[in-house]
Amino acid sequence: MDMVLVAEPKQVVAPGEVLAEGDHLLGDNAYRIGTKIFSACVGILEVDGNRVFVVPLKGGYFPRVGDLVAGRIVDIGLSGWLVDIRAPYEAMLPASETPGPRGPRRRDLSTSYEVGDMVLAEVLAFDRTRDPLLTVKGPGLGKVASGRVVEISAAKIPRLIGRKGSMISMLKKETDCQITVGQNGVVMVWGKSPESERVAVEAIYMVEREAHTRGLTDRIREMISRSRVVEQVAGTQTA
Amino acid sequence: MSATPQLPPVAKLEQKTVVDLVSKGKRIDERGPENYRPIQIQVGLIEKANGSAQVHLGKSKVLAGIKVQTGTPFPDTPDEGVLTVNAELVPLASPSFEAGPPSEAAIEISRVVDRGIRESKAIDMKSLVLQKGKTVQVVYVDIYVLDHDGNLIDASSMAALAALVNSKVSKMEVKGDEVINKGGHHQLPLNNYPVAVTFAKVDRTIIVDPSLEEEQVMNARLTVTIDKNGDICAMQKGGLYGFTPDEVRKAVHMAVGKAAENRARIMAAAKG
């Protein structure tokens, strides 16, 4: 059968809009009635070979096993902690998934993490019948002691990372900050100074606002270097 | 807030049986898609009410009572009496009914039955006025669902109409500034006889008068209320899915004949 694209790739499509007609493979957010393929959300139409899918412009975080997430401890239970990972489901971090001694010599849970703490964790398990299960056993995971917490739309995270990490690498280099990106839209930023952290945070929000535009990487790079100039000027004036 | 209702406690196997049968033109109780369940109507059972009627529609049972009392008119209609319709899904009628304020289902039944009576001008509201702007007769239509086996809207509509036809009101007189009971009664004057007919869409088949089992698997339902002239005075779609425009048209046409059949039953029972 003929495969015809009806909507233009890289353009915004709305729910119920006809994307294509024919035997295309269906990717995310595309569904079929008869021979027609429709969009199931507001997003950008992408075509990869004969696979048609829509990248949503908005939407919360939906956990996937293996995701790195940054979350906030909201409660301490009998055997672990409840963590807000900005998903429609509250996540659970069992004590058994934290490094440290097991058994009766294990310290009281409240001495490990407190309500309000930020943690970097990995989604260990998640399916339709249960809430997400987290682990902090792994390099770089665990309680976050310092830094800025930036919350953006999870739908923009792929753009923040960039193709082969190009965007995030540029941001780290230009702002001279350490940045850890949670798939759940929560980004941790550590800079050598509050100023550099502020610039990094501003850059992250800019990516969120302008994710689906051309030339974003260059514009951000320019914004960062302009902020550095201002900083230097201010620095020399007070010196 | 209105929330998606919990799933009915029915096994998927049972649900499938009902759906399969309907798609073959049969129903679990062996009716055809266009047949009502057996209907029994009795009137005048509650002597203290001005009028009353009990309807058995299959195993659904609904009792309606009419009370007519003097009261004050609404400020924007000083020359009209008052009609109020209230349906209650009392807990004894079903394991799924709870005591408490009316649920959205109860409110829906009340308002759909009300619309039928009001919009068809079944009761001459002006004839209920005793002292314009001051004293009027208030007609309370209270619908009590006693047993829920599906299609409570039609059962309620029939019970309400039969009860109205059965109703006698005291002869009232205005003497100077006062309204007094003259003694004696007359039938509540009615100008129209609205009857609700409810359809359910099960998969792609339209059936009339869904039983509870059929309601539990249906796609959506549509109630069409027809007056004595074969005209439409109320409609209400319910359920989680929808009808195609052609299905709507088909249902509306079928409703006219069904309403006439049920109206004849009501009139026979109420007058006999």
Next chain:
Amino acid sequence: MNKLPEPKQPEKLIDDKGLRIDGRRLDELRPIKLEVGLLDKADGSAYIEQGKNKILVAVYGPREAHPKHIAMPDRAVIRCRYHMAPFSVDERKNPAPSRREMELSKVIRESLEPVVLTDLYPRTTIDLFIEVLQSDGGSRCAGITAASLALADAGIPMKEMVAACAVGKIEGKLALDLSDAEDKYGEADIPVALVPNAGLVTLLQMDGHLTLSEFEQGFTMALEACKTLHAMQREVLKKKYATIKEAAEEREEAEVVA
């Protein structure tokens, strides 16, 4: 200075030229303004003005079900609250939920259920709050039209948007999109919601008096209007997200020139 409306019965609903009180023809919609994504905290939001109706809709979700027992194991529960502000009508309305608001909350929810892909979010709720800030007839339909946009704005996967419109009968003639006075002094009102691709009617109510043939005509008229509104919905959504693209590209060009 706001002129307070005069709530007395108009002498005629249709004049000698066949025009209605607000100057519309019988088959004309009121002026409509649609906006999307205007609230900050809600996951999705939309605003509609249709004639004098002003309705704001917010969507929260999918989110954890509270209390847990309302959740369904294999799909999201949709909760809908249609509520009128006390100052939205001629006579101040008591803020407590009325029976009418409860019925409308139900029928509005049922009009949107078929399009939301609730299977994707088991054990959650999707909450829809429809606030009628000013009401002038046809608010449930305008509410549905805006609610669809708010759901899309929240990024909730849905098959398509639902558009709704009412047709009525005034002075014996069928008229599209009745205002409050026309509904009050008219002879019938048919609110309809349509899911255009699927061809499904998901809201259908009627009150008044219509012959079968009047219903048929009015119903068809309402369905056509729903399709017009549906095109408007799509345009608003695409425009909203396209402007972000354009604004950024304009800035880029400006910087290059400078």
